[in-house]
Amino acid sequence: MSGEFDQKIHQTLEDANLQLAIYTATGRLKERRIEVVASEALPDYQELRTQANALKKHAIENLDYYLEEFERNVTAHGGKVVYCKDATEVSDFVLSLAREKGSRLIVKSKSMTTEEVDLNERLEHHGLESVETDLGEYILQLAHEKPYHIVAPALHKTRYDVADIFEKNLHVPRETVVEKQTAIARAVLRQKFLEADIGISGANFLVADSGAVVIIENEGNARLTTTAPKIHIAVAGIEKVIPRAQDVATFLKLLARSATGQLLSVYASFLSGPRRPGEVDGPEEFYVVLVDNGRTKLLPDKAKRQSLYCIRCGACLNTCPVYRKIGGHSFPWVYSGPIGAIITPQFMGVSHEPGLPFASSLCGACGEVCPVKIDIPKVLLDLRSDVKKTETREKQNRLEKLAFKAFAWVVTHPRIYEFLGRVASSMAPSGNGGWIRSVPPPMNLAPVRAWLSQRDLPPPPSKSFREMWRRR
Amino acid sequence: MGKRVSLFVTCMVDQLFPKVGMAMAGVLERLGYEIDFPEDQTCCGQPAFNSGYREEARAAARHFLKVFEACEQIVAPSGSCTSMVTHHFAELFHKEPETLARVHALEKRVWEFSSFLTEVAGVEDVGARFEEVVTFHDGCHALRELGIRSAPRRLLAKVRGLELREMVPAEECCGFGGTFSVKFAELSGAMARTKIEAIVKTGANTVVSLDPSCLMQIQGALSRAGSGIRTMHLAEVLASR
Numbered sequence: 171m172s173g174e175f176d177q178k179i180h181q182t183l184e185d186a187n188l189q190l191a192i193y194t195a196t197g198r199l200k201e202r203r204i205e206v207v208a209s210e211a212l213p214d215y216q217e218l219r220t221q222a223n224a225l226k227k228h229a230i231e232n233l234d235y236y237l238e239e240f241e242r243n244v245t246a247h248g249g250k251v252v253y254c255k256d257a258t259e260v261s262d263f264v265l266s267l268a269r270e271k272g273s274r275l276i277v278k279s280k281s282m283t284t285e286e287v288d289l290n291e292r293l294e295h296h297g298l299e300s301v302e303t304d305l306g307e308y309i310l311q312l313a314h315e316k317p318y319h320i321v322a323p324a325l326h327k328t329r330y331d332v333a334d335i336f337e338k339n340l341h342v343p344r345e346t347v348v349e350k351q352t353a354i355a356r357a358v359l360r361q362k363f364l365e366a367d368i369g370i371s372g373a374n375f376l377v378a379d380s381g382a383v384v385i386i387e388n389e390g391n392a393r394l395t396t397t398a399p400k401i402h403i404a405v406a407g408i409e410k411v412i413p414r415a416q417d418v419a420t421f422l423k424l425l426a427r428s429a430t431g432q433l434l435s436v437y438a439s440f441l442s443g444p445r446r447p448g449e450v451d452g453p454e455e456f457y458v459v460l461v462d463n464g465r466t467k468l469l470p471d472k473a474k475r476q477s478l479y480c481i482r483c484g485a486c487l488n489t490c491p492v493y494r495k496i497g498g499h500s501f502p503w504v505y506s507g508p509i510g511a512i513i514t515p516q517f518m519g520v521s522h523e524p525g526l527p528f529a530s531s532l533c534g535a536c537g538e539v540c541p542v543k544i545d546i547p548k549v550l551l552d553l554r555s556d557v558k559k560t561e562t563r564e565k566q567n568r569l570e571k572l573a574f575k576a577f578a579w580v581v582t583h584p585r586i587y588e589f590l591g592r593v594a595s596s597m598a599p600s601g602n603g604g605w606i607r608s609v610p611p612p613m614n615l616a617p618v619r620a621w622l623s624q625r626d627l628p629p630p631p632s633k634s635f636r637e638m639w640r641r642r
Numbered sequence: 643m644g645k646r647v648s649l650f651v652t653c654m655v656d657q658l659f660p661k662v663g664m665a666m667a668g669v670l671e672r673l674g675y676e677i678d679f680p681e682d683q684t685c686c687g688q689p690a691f692n693s694g695y696r697e698e699a700r701a702a703a704r705h706f707l708k709v710f711e712a713c714e715q716i717v718a719p720s721g722s723c724t725s726m727v728t729h730h731f732a733e734l735f736h737k738e739p740e741t742l743a744r745v746h747a748l749e750k751r752v753w754e755f756s757s758f759l760t761e762v763a764g765v766e767d768v769g770a771r772f773e774e775v776v777t778f779h780d781g782c783h784a785l786r787e788l789g790i791r792s793a794p795r796r797l798l799a800k801v802r803g804l805e806l807r808e809m810v811p812a813e814e815c816c817g818f819g820g821t822f823s824v825k826f827a828e829l830s831g832a833m834a835r836t837k838i839e840a841i842v843k844t845g846a847n848t849v850v851s852l853d854p855s856c857l858m859q860i861q862g863a864l865s866r867a868g869s870g871i872r873t874m875h876l877a878e879v880l881a882s883r
Binding site for chain 1: 651653655656657658659660661663664667679681682683684685687689690691692693694695696697698701702704705782783786787813814815817818819820821822823824825826827828829830831832833834836858859861862863865866
């Protein structure tokens with residue numbers, strides 16, 4: 171486990187204001203979700219999950235087929251599909267298109283995939299202005315921060331934080347009323363929409379049989395992003411493809427409910443190609459950038475590739491007792507929470523942050539709320555095993571490895587197990603009737619000290635169960 | 643007539659909380675079961691499995707199979723250890739068809755204590771009396787892997803003198819998580835303190851659960867906070883008269 175990961179966890183736990191902000195915001199989302207998926211509110215919720223899981227499973231197992239079908243249909247409508255294997259290829263494509271068209275200003279709607287490939291940073295590095303238009307994302311862009319949460323990127327910012335950010339970056343008088351803050355952002359962003367040359371969006375679903383990009387949102391900014399500028403580029407992971415337009419209905423019923431507890435999101439846009447002759451609006455050019463960035467590495471493993479079913483609803487974050495303590499920025503990459511803990515090691519490699527799959531109590535709450543039924547705890551366990559297989563030379567790891575070798579030997583030798591149990595309990599402090607607050611050497615091993623840093627230990631019983639059983 | 647049951651007390655109960663095992667045996671005996679304690683039992687292997695050490699977990703699982711294979715019914719005072727056997731052993735042996743078949747034959751006969759009482763023994767009232775205000779903590783593996791929610795509550799409802807006050811939320815993890823509790827000690831401790839807040843709000847003086855590991859985490863944190871609230875395993879409550 172790296173020092174940086176631990177350090178960020180520690181800092182977040184120490185910050186009382188942040189703790190309150192995370193716990194309250196996730197709690198609200200969590201409660202709302204519970205209400206709208208309750209059996210009285212949505213009797214076929216479990217069937218919908220099963221159906222969504224089957225659809226995703228089918229799509230991922232036939233990914234090549236559906237991507238080709240999607241591409242054919244996009245092309246037939248006058249759009250263009252571009253495949254990118256990594257972050258560099260995505261930014262290279264956008265940069266070369268921008269150069270070719272003489273574009274300078276880009277507006278963006280929310281997209282985790284573009285966060286994943288650091289698109290804004292890369293574009294800005296080459297002199298382009300790329301403006302986030304989702305309110306939360308815009309706030310974070312001004313604050314130079316990455317999203318804190320997949321769905322609610324600025325979840326950790328209070329309105330007072332936002333007031334400071336706007337005052338400093340937009341040079342407006344300090345404003346703490348949320349509605350007025352929204353109006354400030356809107357005034358700035360409206361102008362950007364009108365001036366922008368390119369609009370970049372993400373995609374919630376790519377529909378193979380109709381070549382449509384489906385975008386779900388609440389603010390209307392994605393609709394403006396994808397229709398006002400002359401060029402629309404949708405950036406999406408290859409796993410977003412689903413077979414048929416009718417399948418969207420299943421996901422729509424689940425997505426908003428799981429994400430925010432809404433019955434439906436405010437806008438659902440089906441975008442299939444550029445403006446046709448005779449149409450009065452829409453972009454003149456339409457591109458779909460399909461991003462791999464590590465995704466195809468997951469395909470061979472039957473258990474692990476279910477990680478690609480994710481529809482980015484964020485329900486697992488809101489319900490996760492770990493996320494609710496350590497927040498989004500403790501995580502080593504843009505994806506946080508349980509889903510982040512399983513896709514980060516797979517996209518980036520397990521050594522990116524070996525501690526990540528272990529930062530879970532394996533409580534299973536994530537799997538329970540996942541609308542597409544990803545067995546997150548199972549994948550975490552598999553990744554833990556991967557970490558141990560790949561990391562053998564680290565010092566701390568050698569000790570642990572030795573300890574588990576000893577464990578395996580002891581638990582398969584009942585007499586030794588009993589003997590060692592008796593030795594350990596004879597060496598442990600008695601606790602004087604209560605629980606133990608500190609343990610002297612040589613029993614104060616690192617795990618014992620770690621336990622005692624937070625909690626007391628039970629006093630050793632005078633006899634083990636097996637001894638009691640024999641004597642009764 | 644099959645009124646024989648073997649105890650898998652788990653290593654934690656054997657070494658740290660033997661009274662829980664004695665209480666469980668007592669309740670089962672009172673219900674007319676003949677009790678068997680296979681002495682060669684040790685640990686189910688979950689610590690190794692959850693820490694990524696599959697080979698070591700397999701060794702423990704193989705030992706468990708050997709010890710319990712001949713038993714008719716096996717009862718454990720833990721949802722988590724039960725689930726290790728019934729839900730994860732199979733995964734350890736997916737490349738060994740013969741062992742896998744033995745696992746599948748065994749896993750149907752391994753029961754968590756409360757669900758054994760309600761589903762196999764078919765009882766809810768075990769004749770217990772416990773005059774305290776109690777709150778119940780759902781262990782994550784009992785709840786989410788084994789689907790046990792109502793069994794312990796039905797059993798508690800029949801205990802004379804007992805008042806059950808549900809904490810909100812009862813189903814949120816206490817933060818134990820095995821080696822997680824020491825690998826991420828500060829985080830685990832923070833989770834325990836949140837759990838304790840929910841417990842304190844109920845006004846109960848006793849926290850009951852199905853898992854000694856959750857209870858160790860909760861009692862450890864209660865004790866550190868100087869609280870007088872105590873924890874008890876369901877078996878201990880049901881053994882009270």
